[in-house]
Amino acid sequence: MSSMKRRRGLRKDTKPSSKGFDPSASKTPALSVLSDLLRRRTVWFALIILAAIASAVYYDLSVFHDEADVRRPAFKVVDLPGKGKGVVALRDIKQGELLIREEPLFLLPTQIQGSPTATVHRALSKLNPEQLSIFHNLSYIEPTGGFNLEEEHAHQVALAIFQTNAVSAGGASGLFPQMARLNHGCAGAFTAVYSWREREGVIVVHAIKPIKKGEEILTTYTNTKKPRAERRNFLSQQYGFNCTCAVCSLPDALSRASDKRLAHMTELLEKLARWGHANIDGEEAIEVVRKIWDVGEREGYWSERGRLAADATWVAAGHSDAVATGEWATLAARWYGYELGVDSTHVQEMQQTRDRPETHAAWATRDSMLVGGPGSRL
Numbered sequence: 001m002s003s004m005k006r007r008r009g010l011r012k013d014t015k016p017s018s019k020g021f022d023p024s025a026s027k028t029p030a031l032s033v034l035s036d037l038l039r040r041r042t043v044w045f046a047l048i049i050l051a052a053i054a055s056a057v058y059y060d061l062s063v064f065h066d067e068a069d070v071r072r073p074a075f076k077v078v079d080l081p082g083k084g085k086g087v088v089a090l091r092d093i094k095q096g097e098l099l100i101r102e103e104p105l106f107l108l109p110t111q112i113q114g115s116p117t118a119t120v121h122r123a124l125s126k127l128n129p130e131q132l133s134i135f136h137n138l139s140y141i142e143p144t145g146g147f148n149l150e151e152e153h154a155h156q157v158a159l160a161i162f163q164t165n166a167v168s169a170g171g172a173s174g175l176f177p178q179m180a181r182l183n184h185g186c187a188g189a190f191t192a193v194y195s196w197r198e199r200e201g202v203i204v205v206h207a208i209k210p211i212k213k214g215e216e217i218l219t220t221y222t223n224t225k226k227p228r229a230e231r232r233n234f235l236s237q238q239y240g241f242n243c244t245c246a247v248c249s250l251p252d253a254l255s256r257a258s259d260k261r262l263a264h265m266t267e268l269l270e271k272l273a274r275w276g277h278a279n280i281d282g283e284e285a286i287e288v289v290r291k292i293w294d295v296g297e298r299e300g301y302w303s304e305r306g307r308l309a310a311d312a313t314w315v316a317a318g319h320s321d322a323v324a325t326g327e328w329a330t331l332a333a334r335w336y337g338y339e340l341g342v343d344s345t346h347v348q349e350m351q352q353t354r355d356r357p358e359t360h361a362a363w364a365t366r367d368s369m370l371v372g373g374p375g376s377r378l
């Protein structure tokens with residue numbers, strides 16, 4: 001109590017007088033030393049240097065901050081109305097960012113010989129209790145027609161879990177519990193793509209578009225270049241849900257326009273394949289690639305651009321157009337980097353072609369021709 005009184009008294013004493021505030025009158029010895037220093041040019045010079053160092057350190061820290069951002073968890077698994085669980089971004093995610101890298105709980109051959117329930121049961125018998133609990137926590141849809149009353153129910157549920165969640169992993173099907181929580185989106189609605197790395201024995205999932213904090217991260221379960229009705233039918237039969245993603249929820253007229261663009265992309269891809277049989281020439285093939293890119297842009301369909309640019313690289317190399325080969329390979333490396341990872345073999349191959357176009361496997365397999373590069377637009 002008494003010390004509070006003392007502080008109040010002190011504040012009163014240092015208040016400016018009603019005659020006006022004289023800064024020098026209230027200056028402490030330390031402040032007067034400082035004001036003397038500020039009058040010297042060398043001190044100003046030192047201050048400018050210090051400010052430059054501080055801004056460099058700030059810049060450096062902001063770079064670290066970006067890296068630290070990438071190290072912060074990118075997503076969490078949450079309950080989503082009507083979808084069971086799903087994956088939501090905890091922060092802004094950059095295009096090309098690695099979201100998941102995981103080994104399978106187990107792999108099974110794509111074509112199972114004998115009883116599928118017994119095969120899944122055998123695979124489960126090799127898991128430890130923690131892995132088993134992870135497996136049994138995954139969602140499943142009951143097969144159409146329900147479970148078979150003659151087989152053990154638990155075994156059928158295990159098979160249903162596998163069928164609902166497994167994805168293709170090279171020549172096999174694998175169960176990857178983290179990525180299994182990703183829900184589906186069609187065409188322009190999915191933002192993440194998974195790819196199997198045979199040599200490493202892992203699946204990697206990359207963000208193919210920038211994803212905003214709070215947004216649900218979606219992958220795709222099917223070839224979403226099919227029309228809405230066909231996509232919905234497939235998803236309902238195989239995965240037991242009625243797709244209401246941003247593309248499937250478009251009003252009818254816009255949905256028809258989207259279906260048209262997707263069908264056009266498929267036609268153009270078929271046309272591009274005709275270059276392989278020499279039914280179209282290099283220049284035309286490159287024009288087709290540009291058109292596919294443009295339609296994809298209008299549809300928001302950014303997946304497979306690495307492969308598309310790699311196809312154009314193949315055409316340009318076939319016709320010995322070194323400049324175009326290098327440019328398409330650069331573009332392919334960039335988009336493969338987003339979709340498959342900058343450390344993927346696809347990126348490495350395209351970087352090698354970019355640096356030495358004549359090493360490409362298709363080099364000079366066709367007549368020489370200037371086919372043209374991607375230009376600044378792509």
Ligand SMILES: C[S@@+](CC[C@H](N)C(=O)[O-])C[C@H]1O[C@@H](n2cnc3c(N)ncnc32)[C@H](O)[C@@H]1O
Binds near residue numbers: 140164184
């Ligand atoms: C691989 S799991 C995805 C994660 C799952 N939602 C969960 O709770 O674990 C596939 C199942 O998720 C649900 N699902 C996936 N995408 C969906 C979507 N767009 N709308 C509604 N349900 C969806 C379906 O039940 C589907 O069978």
